[in-house]
Amino acid sequence: MARSDTDIEISAGTPDSVERLEQAAEAHERAQARVEEIGADALRDCREIYRELWNLLESYDGRATGGGDFEAFMEFQGQVGTLTDDLPDDLPERDTFEEIDDFLQQRRLTEDDFEQAREMLSPIGDLVGRLAELDDAREQYKKARTDANRRRGELSDRIDDLERLQRLGDADLDAPVERLRDPIERYNDAVTEAFTEFRRNTPARDALAVIERADAYPLVEFRPPPSELLTYVREHDAGTEPIPKLLEFADYSASKLDHYVDDAAALRSAVATRQTYLRRLDAEPVRIDWPPPAANALPWFCREYRSVVARFADESVVAALREVRELAERDDYERLRESAVARSELTETERERLASGAVEQELSAAREASAAIEDALDTYSSL
Template identity: 45%
Template structure:
């Protein structure tokens, strides 16, 4: 467990986020109103016509001008005239397309004629742009809403941290925390020693089988053995060696290795590739460390008794059993809060609790959260 000192970042501010969301929504609504004024179908028709006209301009401007390709000149005039004639009479800015058609309906077409034609449909292009602008405006709204939601998430996280600080600030720092920490430390020390001794002598297949069984104990967080490694140590004589011996074999050359294992190829394709996993096997998943919540310690202790009993002496197992008794203490939560407070609270945090800074920050954040939530709902 840890308690952060850092407050929610102040940039961008809530005011900036709310203003951006409001502006983005107003822009989207203004564009939507403009599209509605023309009609969705009419705007789409203009956009299609502008797209096709621009395609024709781009395709034929070089070949149909001056003394260029006569066939291209005829093709262009025919296709552009057909485009204009196909436009409904009511389509917005139809006059611009007719003007563009007149500009290119010449015996010869110059570059200036193409420029006049493009200029003639420029206002239609602005109508066509409404669709892209609407999409961009919606993206702006989405981004603004996402930024507000991210800020709300950050506020909620910080409020949780402040609530934890206040809870720890209420801890009884005069409580006899050693009544909790010392039994846990005695157990942790004993289980580390017992596990290290076990690893020194036990066949590696037995060690990996032990770790494999912890899949039935969800609070004991061992990484399960790789299946091919587990299969190898179960089916080859090298699995009868302790872990340190197996790791030393992994350093041998092929010729030297053949004197120690019956199938060097099987060994080399299985054990060295899992060297990192084998090196990391240790007792830590069997330790408790900082006191967890009472319910968690109660269940963890039961799992530890079952697993530790497979390799440790009765004294170590008995220490694991005492953990269950610890978790049943009526004052467990009070002692645990004091332990966590001693460990987690910095002097700056204690001072902030004493002078009211923590509560003041929480109140500011609650007000900011309310303002942001209203902005999202409107």
């Protein structure tokens, strides 16, 4: 059977992630075996001597050759001898180090001799290079695991999206969602009207105090009033005016404003620069969204909303909010909510893909790809 575009899209990157992890794990295992063949500690000791000898060759090449500095020549041979004296019996390539020492203990050294000594060191360099190979293999393996985990996370998110899409596709689109919508709309209309009146008629210092106290309720997302604005309405007579009047003052010229407030400069500094905040202040943070929250979340929203709404609205609005809260106790709440969510969020293209089975195919492919990565991660455990 030919693979669909959905299968190809979902699996893109998955075979590569699994293959890279397998290859990196095998490379690490080979590198580890090559080190263990000699012994990590022994290789590290060998590498230290190798590096010191190599550095001596680099440092004295040109100074201890030919008719150069005799003192440097003697110093070089002495340091090489000291380095190779009393080498551990089990040191890898011990004989090679001693051969190099014997070779360098000549009456006269040339640049070719230094080059020859480097060639004699070359096999030791290859040997101690196993440690670097292991370090590199370990880093590549960690990177492959990180990439595989990232891909698994992407697939997990996609699976969640597809499963949610399937649930929406299973929703009863003909369910009587008005049983939820009507009480919510009644409350939203009532709280919007109440807040509009509150904003229009309440002294700004009192209105902003209510908004400030709302910060104690995380689900009520009013933006806290700017501190300079709060200070102004509390300390100046203009704070007894409602918010629309303050906004009107902010549009006055300085000469006209002097006739209405005690400190025109203070008003312009505190209010005129924050007109956008004041103009956008509305009931949206205490309105119930449509589609509404899940049944276990709705009571929490209503509880926190009530604590704020009761400060600016009458009992009829609070009662309307109470009716909304009681919706969560309905046996059919989640079914009606799923229908509302499906009607609101499912696009025509998504409905077509659900009807054609494309979503189910994509979900199956995503689960298969995720399982392949999971198996690989379990097989090649973290170092």
